[in-house]
Amino acid sequence: MTAEVVLQIVLTIAAGLIGVGLYGALSQQTIVMVMMGLELVLNGVLLAGGAAWYFLAPELPDAQMLVVVALVVMAVEMAMGFAVTVAFYRARQLDMIDMASDLRG
Amino acid sequence: MLSDLSGWAIAVVAVLGALSVAAGVAVFVVDSMARATFALLASFLAVAGVLLVLDLVYLAVVTALMMTMEMAIMAVFMIMFMMNPAGLMPMTMVHNAKGSAVVGAGAFVVLTVGIWTIDWPTRNPERPADSTRQLGEAIMGSHMLVMLVIGIALFATILAGTVLATARGRYDRFGAGLTAKRPDDPVPGGLRR
Numbered sequence: 001m002t003a004e005v006v007l008q009i010v011l012t013i014a015a016g017l018i019g020v021g022l023y024g025a026l027s028q029q030t031i032v033m034v035m036m037g038l039e040l041v042l043n044g045v046l047l048a049g050g051a052a053w054y055f056l057a058p059e060l061p062d063a064q065m066l067v068v069v070a071l072v073v074m075a076v077e078m079a080m081g082f083a084v085t086v087a088f089y090r091a092r093q094l095d096m097i098d099m100a101s102d103l104r105g
Numbered sequence: 106m107l108s109d110l111s112g113w114a115i116a117v118v119a120v121l122g123a124l125s126v127a128a129g130v131a132v133f134v135v136d137s138m139a140r141a142t143f144a145l146l147a148s149f150l151a152v153a154g155v156l157l158v159l160d161l162v163y164l165a166v167v168t169a170l171m172m173t174m175e176m177a178i179m180a181v182f183m184i185m186f187m188m189n190p191a192g193l194m195p196m197t198m199v200h201n202a203k204g205s206a207v208v209g210a211g212a213f214v215v216l217t218v219g220i221w222t223i224d225w226p227t228r229n230p231e232r233p234a235d236s237t238r239q240l241g242e243a244i245m246g247s248h249m250l251v252m253l254v255i256g257i258a259l260f261a262t263i264l265a266g267t268v269l270a271t272a273r274g275r276y277d278r279f280g281a282g283l284t285a286k287r288p289d290d291p292v293p294g295g296l297r298r
Contacts, residue, residue, distance in 0.1 A: 003108040004225045006115055010155065013122035015216035017148070020129040023209030028133070029198040032183055036145055040129045046168060047125070047152050054159040059231045061243030065251055067156075067164050068240070071171060072255045076262045078175055082182055083269035095186045098200060 007055040010047065017044030029096045031088070035081040042077070045070045114158050121158075125151035136195050138183035146176040163237040 017040055024037025046067055053063030088094055108115065128148035132141045149172035156165035199205070233239040244252050268274070278288035278295070288295050 001108055001112075001115055002227075003110075004227060006108045006110060006118070007225060008220050009115075010118060010122065011220045012217050013126060013155075015213050015220060016126040017129050017152075018216065019209040019213030020126065020133070021209075022212050023205050024133045026208055027199040027202045027205035029200055030187060032138075032179070032186055033133075033141070033198070036132055036141065036179075039145060040132065040148065043125070043129070043148060043152055047122075047155060050156045050159050050161050050164065053161065053236075056226065057230065058160075058233060058236075061239045061248065064161065064164065064236065064240045065243060065248050067161070068244075069251065069255065071164075071167065072259065075171070075175070076258060078179070079262050079266045080269075082178075083266040085182070085186060087269045089186065096198070 003055055007051055010051040010055075014044040014048035014051065017041070017047065029098055031081065031085045031095060031097055034097060035077065038077055038081075039074060042070050042074045110158070118155050118158050121151040121154045124148075125155070138187040139180055142176050142180040142183050145179075146172060149176070160232070160236050163240060 021037045021040030021042075021044065024040060025034050026037070028034050028037060049063050049067040049070060053067070057063060085095065088100060092099070094100060110118070125148045128144045128151065131144040132148070135141050135144060150169055153165045153169040153172070156168060275283060278290060279285045280289075288297070
């Protein structure tokens with residue numbers, strides 16, 4: 001199998017993760033489930049970054065740095081998401097984003 | 106150019122990839138929040154396995170360790186905040202499911218069409234002897250700015266997370282200008298200024 005086809009297979013898997021994550025982030029009503037959808041999107045980015053490094057430019061560290069940045073974004077999203085969920089719950093006893101639609105910018 | 110991955114490695118990548126997507130779908134299908142969390146963990150571990158096959162040993166291990174811890178914490182939060190943590194009854198809590206499915210499928214189709222029609226560069230790249238060393242040297246050298254920004258972002262996250270999660274701060278007790286004589290406590294006897 002050529003390297004190009006293997007790269008395309010891996011990137012298609014990453015696209016699948018991004019699609020599923022996008023569906024989850026847009027359709028779920030619970031804040032924590034929305035965060036899980038976003039995490040799945042970032043999971044796809046991790047995979048695509050790793051594949052880009054291996055198949056396209058392994059002599060450069062840039063794609064690896066992209067994966068590191070995606071990991072950090074995941075950690076930050078998780079920490080801030082839970083902090084916002086706790087703050088929300090404390091202020092209004094709610095855990096659904098539909099009940100906080102008045103916060104729409 | 107033929108891939109330098111062996112047939113076995115390609116098969117492992119395909120199986121783990123299919124597993125990661127299947128686990129990702131399971132996150133939004135299962136009824137129990139604990140099961141959804143562990144399905145997400147399975148998806149992350151499958152991606153970490155693919156990274157391992159692609160020679161990114163350090164990043165694969167970091168992904169696996171970080172996500173295991175993160176999902177363990179997430180499971181606690183899920184059980185705290187969800188009305189159906191044990192999955193004892195069927196549950197769907199979605200809005201605009203059809204529109205979201207169209208957007209998700211649309212994004213997948215657009216990306217896939219792009220992936221399979223782009224003329225990817227075919228060349229014989231030079232592989233580093235050690236990908237971890239390459240990343241480490243980049244972090245401490247040419248890409249140090251990225252790490253500096255990441256460090257500041259994580260520090261800001263610590264501060265913001267603490268501020269948001271703290272029940273009552275001094276501004277709640279003494280007003281926006283910190284001018285109140287007595288703290289506005291639900292139960293008197295708190296610390297003075």
